[in-house]
Amino acid sequence: MRFLFTTFAWSSHYYPMVPLGWGLQAAGHEVRVASTPSLVDAVVTTGLPAVAVGKDIDLVGRAGSGKLHDHERWPTDRDKLSGVQQDLVKRMAHTMIEVADAMADDLVTFARSWQPDLIVHESITFAAPVAAEVLGVPTVTHAVGMPRTPGMLVRKDGPPLSPAYVRLYQKFGVAPRTAPSAWIDPCPPSMRVPGETTAPRLPVRYVPYNAPGAMPTWLIEPPTRPRVCITWGTSTVRMIGDAVIGLLSQVVEAVSGLGVDVVLTVSAATRAALGTVPDGVRVAESLPLHLLLPSCRAIVHQGGVGTALTAGVYGVPQLTVTQFADQMAVGDVLAASGAGQHLLHDEATVERITSHVVGLLDDQECLKAAKLLQREIVSQPAPAALVPRLVELAGRRASARA
Structure with a gap:
């Protein structure tokens, strides 16, 4: 089967997915990793095939880096954010939508050509569910291990979808996808913020990959x-x-x-x-x-x-x-x-x-x-232990296509 991994060009968001990519590849499946050009070299060093899509966005400049660390302690309850903190969240979300827009055309083109059976994507890489919706394939969102992961927890009184997010899908004539088929979560249970997830949670052991290097x-x-x-x-x-x-x-x-x-x-x-x-x-x-x-x-x-x-x-x-x-x-x-x-x-x-x-x-x-x-x-399941579940999810798409 074919598994397409995708993330924006930030190695700390890609590295937690690497052991799962290895597990799928070692089990005999085909894996590709798509991101914007500046991450290609980092992907190649992990031993997984890289695909450059779209163009790089200046994340630091777009996010307004000078204000990122100039605020008070953030509350656990997101409803209690200060005005400055709320503004920062909105600007960061806008930046990630801009990144998604820069990736989407090429990602959809590659996905149409390669025909993956399932897309595994980092949690704020919004171009991935767009491509998946165009192809009609399932998505699995891979969190990086944070106690709080954007989009993971259900909020019954949550805000409506951003118009900019909806436009990502309208460009391709499909409806917005609001939740993945599953969440892969390497955060240890004792560190998680409690709450109901938007899709089934697949716990996974955090296996460190901190870039290549030689032991002195x-x-x-x-x-x-x-x-x-x-x-x-x-x-x-x-x-x-x-x-x-x-x-x-x-x-x-x-x-x-x-x-x-x-x-x-x-x-x-x-x-x-x-x-x-x-x-x-x-x-x-x-x-x-x-x-x-x-x-x-x-x-x-x-x-x-x-x-x-x-x-x-x-x-x-x-x-x-x-x-x-x-x-x-x-x-x-x-x-x-x-x-x-x-x-x-x-x-x-x-x-x-x-x-x-x-x-x-x-x-x-x-x-x-x-x-x-x-x-x-x-004590959490190793990444390789998730391979049968991902194959099961991908198989539903493969069977429908056949």
Whole structure:
């Protein structure tokens, strides 16, 4: 059978889908991954065939990046968002519709030619259900693991469909699709925001894929002191650039004075922007976290869900220092579980960061909670275990076509 994966050009939204793509391909099915041109190289490095569709959109510029991290804590109840937060949600939704419009023509053209039996798409890649509706094939939405995922939960008093969203479908003469056939959800049950989903939920184990990389020789030997990882991902740096550097420098300063083995893993560009780092800090540019974290006793990071779940897989206590709404949600649920601690960026002095990291290293209850989260994650079905269910969904389309 044929499975078409699609996402917008943001690697942190594509990487959680990679293990499922591998599982389908290993089971003998055909897989293609469609996205705009700037993601093609990242797709190719995962070993899955890439298809370039549409054109790239400047996500940072469209979203108004200067305001993304300049607001108060986001409430769990979305009905209690401030005016600034509501405006941000609307602007982000408009941006993703613009991305969908830039992808839709080419995606529909490719789908008509290749004739997939099912489309698997990232949750805010709106061009995918358009193509699926045109072809009459089922869709499965693959969440990235967030506690809250746009569109996943039913809201009985939810707003009507955006006119711009409806126009995506009208262009092709089809009715809007409002829900997928199923949701694939790698978020551990204890981290989820409760509520009824718009379609059946297929739980899946989060299997880390943090980009390709080589294991350095220094990782072969166990550390002689507790090892603390510091990382800031790529999306945060991409969205707000130099505004990250001061905060990251504070984190490095705070952790480097604790007498622990500090490993800072960042991109080459972020490393260059940081300048000189304190003595004793090992810098590992673009080292995949799943290679490093098994040796770590704690991690300090920006609250990205991929980083948080990778740390969860290895039972590592976490300090999140967050700037964005989705990061705040991750930090809040980790802190509530006892597996981590959470600071907002404007609370994060060197002294407070130091105190929180010391707490992570000394608190056996935090370590116990991190190990509980680890057991919860690994108890979920592996991505390959979902293959029969996806084949079943795809088979309904294949049978109808035959």
